[in-house]
Amino acid sequence: MSDKRIKVIEVATxxxxxxxxxxxxxxxxxxxxxxxxxxxxxxxQNKDNLLIEVFKQSTNVISEYSKNNKTTSVDQLMxxxxxxxxxxxxxxxxxxxxxxxxxxxxxxxxxxDLIAERSAGIQKYxxxxxxxxxIENSLAxxxxxxxxxxxxxxxxxxxxxxxxxxxxRQEMIGKYQLLIQNTxxx
Amino acid sequence: MSDKRIKVIEVATxxxxxxxxxxxxxxxxxxxxxxxxxxxxxxxQNKDNLLIEVFKQSTNVISEYSKNNKTTSVDQLMxxxxxxxxxxxxxxxxxxxxxxxxxxxxxxxxxxDLIAERSAGIQKYxxxxxxxxxIENSLAxxxxxxxxxxxxxxxxxxxxxxxxxxxxRQEMIGKYQLLIQNTxxx
Amino acid sequence: MSDKRIKVIEVATxxxxxxxxxxxxxxxxxxxxxxxxxxxxxxxQNKDNLLIEVFKQSTNVISEYSKNNKTTSVDQLMxxxxxxxxxxxxxxxxxxxxxxxxxxxxxxxxxxDLIAERSAGIQKYxxxxxxxxxIENSLAxxxxxxxxxxxxxxxxxxxxxxxxxxxxRQEMIGKYQLLIQNTxxx
Amino acid sequence: MSDKRIKVIEVATxxxxxxxxxxxxxxxxxxxxxxxxxxxxxxxQNKDNLLIEVFKQSTNVISEYSKNNKTTSVDQLMxxxxxxxxxxxxxxxxxxxxxxxxxxxxxxxxxxDLIAERSAGIQKYxxxxxxxxxIENSLAxxxxxxxxxxxxxxxxxxxxxxxxxxxxRQEMIGKYQLLIQNTxxx
DNA sequence: GATGAATGAGGTTTCATTCAT
DNA sequence: GATGAATGAAACCTCATTCAT
Numbered sequence: 001m002s003d004k005r006i007k008v009i010e011v012a013t014x015x016x017x018x019x020x021x022x023x024x025x026x027x028x029x030x031x032x033x034x035x036x037x038x039x040x041x042x043x044x045q046n047k048d049n050l051l052i053e054v055f056k057q058s059t060n061v062i063s064e065y066s067k068n069n070k071t072t073s074v075d076q077l078m079x080x081x082x083x084x085x086x087x088x089x090x091x092x093x094x095x096x097x098x099x100x101x102x103x104x105x106x107x108x109x110x111x112x113d114l115i116a117e118r119s120a121g122i123q124k125y126x127x128x129x130x131x132x133x134x135i136e137n138s139l140a141x142x143x144x145x146x147x148x149x150x151x152x153x154x155x156x157x158x159x160x161x162x163x164x165x166x167x168x169r170q171e172m173i174g175k176y177q178l179l180i181q182n183t184x185x186x
Numbered sequence: 187m188s189d190k191r192i193k194v195i196e197v198a199t200x201x202x203x204x205x206x207x208x209x210x211x212x213x214x215x216x217x218x219x220x221x222x223x224x225x226x227x228x229x230x231q232n233k234d235n236l237l238i239e240v241f242k243q244s245t246n247v248i249s250e251y252s253k254n255n256k257t258t259s260v261d262q263l264m265x266x267x268x269x270x271x272x273x274x275x276x277x278x279x280x281x282x283x284x285x286x287x288x289x290x291x292x293x294x295x296x297x298x299d300l301i302a303e304r305s306a307g308i309q310k311y312x313x314x315x316x317x318x319x320x321i322e323n324s325l326a327x328x329x330x331x332x333x334x335x336x337x338x339x340x341x342x343x344x345x346x347x348x349x350x351x352x353x354x355r356q357e358m359i360g361k362y363q364l365l366i367q368n369t370x371x372x
Numbered sequence: 373m374s375d376k377r378i379k380v381i382e383v384a385t386x387x388x389x390x391x392x393x394x395x396x397x398x399x400x401x402x403x404x405x406x407x408x409x410x411x412x413x414x415x416x417q418n419k420d421n422l423l424i425e426v427f428k429q430s431t432n433v434i435s436e437y438s439k440n441n442k443t444t445s446v447d448q449l450m451x452x453x454x455x456x457x458x459x460x461x462x463x464x465x466x467x468x469x470x471x472x473x474x475x476x477x478x479x480x481x482x483x484x485d486l487i488a489e490r491s492a493g494i495q496k497y498x499x500x501x502x503x504x505x506x507i508e509n510s511l512a513x514x515x516x517x518x519x520x521x522x523x524x525x526x527x528x529x530x531x532x533x534x535x536x537x538x539x540x541r542q543e544m545i546g547k548y549q550l551l552i553q554n555t556x557x558x
Numbered sequence: 559m560s561d562k563r564i565k566v567i568e569v570a571t572x573x574x575x576x577x578x579x580x581x582x583x584x585x586x587x588x589x590x591x592x593x594x595x596x597x598x599x600x601x602x603q604n605k606d607n608l609l610i611e612v613f614k615q616s617t618n619v620i621s622e623y624s625k626n627n628k629t630t631s632v633d634q635l636m637x638x639x640x641x642x643x644x645x646x647x648x649x650x651x652x653x654x655x656x657x658x659x660x661x662x663x664x665x666x667x668x669x670x671d672l673i674a675e676r677s678a679g680i681q682k683y684x685x686x687x688x689x690x691x692x693i694e695n696s697l698a699x700x701x702x703x704x705x706x707x708x709x710x711x712x713x714x715x716x717x718x719x720x721x722x723x724x725x726x727r728q729e730m731i732g733k734y735q736l737l738i739q740n741t742x743x744x
Numbered sequence: 745g746a747t748g749a750a751t752g753a754g755g756t757t758t759c760a761t762t763c764a765t
Numbered sequence: 766g767a768t769g770a771a772t773g774a775a776a777c778c779t780c781a782t783t784c785a786t
Binding site for chain 5: 222224
């Protein structure tokens, strides 16, 4: 892939994350990427397509989790949580992009299938983890975990004041360790 | 307040919720409200001001919770949860509006103080409830509850497939009842 | 004339002078005058008419000069010059208004007859003075004096740096005293 | 420079001269230049910038005078006067543009530095001429000459009736020839 | 006399997109 | 691959003006 094409995707990812899709003009992307507006269209046909390309390029969190399937289910769950918190701290931008995209209708419609697929994948993966751990009510619990992670991400990213990041991390990890223990002892 | 002014706020609230602030044109608001673009400016000076007015008009959830302070802390917490789920089902629009506003930067900046105040109010209210119930780690736990509610709201509102609404509600209520019980017995 | 009507004319005069006719909105005039937009229209029908009223109200310089026709022609000329410089210093606004009105086409067209009449009046008055003093070439000389005064007014009002006001005044008075003397001795 | 870009500057110069900056819409410029509104913005970013470009393009009168520095000071002064009158007759538009720009506040503010520089340049050039000719009071006299030229330009351009152009020219030339002679004989 | 509500026309500007080169 | 020129549509906003009260 050409250098400039890559640069455009990079810049687009950042700007879409920072300002949202609709508030980012092709012109602005071109300027920051050091290429002409026209070249962006040359490579991506139109703005919608650029978004799709950016989305596809964006690393899929879950796909990385799933790779570690050599370890036990307990380890996998703990790693999922820890990876989430680690990445949240470092890659705020990626999370912001994901949230923005899901919430703005124009982008939602555009990426509907891709997002749905990714969401379903995550949910299924978590539910299977819970099932493997013998946790009851795995469906609701998987949705709950996702809700918790999403909520934490949003609250952390958009916090007006200091967010008790580490305390929340401990809460979450403690809570799920307890859940696993309580399940085992039954 | 004049009829048309109210109508404009109504329409604006809906459109801002559905399409977001930046994707809603004054022109569109005027058209749906059956008034001229110019009248919107006559009443609200500019688009930013209209948003502020819409935000101020939007019922404050927590302010309603807080009114029921005659009851016990346990009842208050349970009522908070139930009211949340009841309203989420019926007033999707209000939640969508709130989320959109918090997440889009342009609107965040604009409503910064108002949102910060409201957020802080909710967090403090919940923390006090937890303190009254003798729950440990009330700070982190209050942030956790907020994250859970936000996460649920987002996942429910933007769900691609059926969302297990009632199961989640039961999960949440069960979880917090358990928390209260475990605390008491200590 | 009603209080508010007078206030509107006052404010309009000032704003037209400061910002020009086209850049002054009726709304702005109303706001500064403490009345509603609608009242301005009630009193003056439309913006053009308000301008005409403002123009008519604006004191006519020459009409005041002409009153002092008891004195000699020499005294009249000297008084004209001195009055001009005195007023220029104090009533910058009036001069600015006059210049603005003459130069902007929209206002020129509107006030065409009134301005033409006033201009012709001044020119004729000066030419008669020169004739009475036996000055040759009174027509050209009268136009020259007007050009000088207009030029001085503009350069003084719109000067970017300090304008040598008093030196210019002395130059002018000296020059015309000399002209009168040279004429007499012939 | 592209054809259309030049055409836009040409049209803008004319319309700004005729109707003033604020009364000339980009839309009107585009229409007369046979291009779209958007193209004007493509080339000049915004209206203010277009004005600056038009100003920079506008030939600087004095810069042409100054070139003839091979001749004597007397010749230079006479040439300055003659060139002024010659150009005034032919290039009314340029003078009108200059006057409009200096007098309207919005444009004054915008071009402040450029105008101030040009004005100062002219004044200094004339003062040096007077100094070279041994004329007393060169500062005030230079300001006077400028005032005369400005006044004549305005009165000529905005005259309601026939303006005695040639008579004024003779007056001016005669006056300054006399001034030079009187200085020499001293 | 005085006002607030209401509007149509028009202004500057942004933007996604196309096209010739 | 890469660009500058070019555009139509639509955004926010202002303004003179009218009308009912």
